[in-house]
């Protein structure tokens with residue numbers, strides 16, 4: 001279980017000012033739960049993920065994972081980024097097996113475990129390929145296999161599919177849902193895409209901005225695997241968009257001026273046959 005208790009995070013800025021990125025954030029993520037976080041750009045989603053990963057330190061409050069206070073990165077939490085970060089000089093098999101060196105396993109054992117995960121992400125035919133020979137979606141599959149092979153309790157995913165085209169993204173998120181259903185990992189998933197969040201998650205957390213706070217949360221009570229055509233899923237997407245509109249308005253007004261209103265130009269989220277609007 002991940003427990004985030006009254007967390008504040010400030011960053012010092014030039015001229016000695018400090019910027020509050022997260023303000024009094026409290027959140028509990030149960031073992032095996034799939035939770036997504038959505039919110040406007042700059043509301044502190046990545047900051048929250050980096051704090052849980054142990055890459056950053058809280059300014060006040062506490063984060064615990066399995067009852068242990070997070071003070072540094074740990075093998076129980078692995079991050080998958082938007083950028084796959086594969087080693088271009090290694091094959092798919094060697095990329096996936098790489099992290100296992102630190103576990104003191106033989107080469108044969110490392111390759112056997114890596115191959116199992118490569119199979120789980122449907123890339124068995126590409127074990128000997130190099131990253132430059134793969135599409136963007138395939139590279140992200142390798143990144144997921146590389147994370148899974150370490151067998152962490154928790155996967156922290158920071159917009160892993162954001163750079164992919166709509167069709168590839170949809171296929172990948174359905175595959176991720178399948179992997180999650182099989183492995184029972186705890187997943188925290190950050191996205192700008194409401195449909196992606198709803199299709200994947202048990203719970204969607206909506207963040208407010210300036211400063212970053214938890215605004216609202218929505219339980220996704222549809223049957224698994226989630227279907228984009230399910231009216232329940234679709235209704236929830238609209239509710240989440242509604243909850244986000246005020247927050248998006250804050251960001252848009254800051255950028256475009258105070259006379260601009262999203263409420264006058266509402267963002268449609270109506271079609272069930274595409275990936276929905278990104279925020």
Ligand SMILES: Nc1ncnc2c1ncn2[C@@H]1O[C@H](COP(=O)(O)OP(=O)(O)OP(=O)(O)O)[C@@H](O)[C@H]1O
Pocket residue numbers: 011012019021039040041042043044045046047048
């Ligand atoms: N290391 C840092 N130093 C100073 N300010 C930072 C640092 N990291 C983040 N911030 C600021 O904290 C705020 C939250 O940033 P964060 O990247 O967490 O937002 P986000 O919701 O993930 O945004 P996006 O959706 O655009 O990725 C932003 O205003 C950002 O500029």
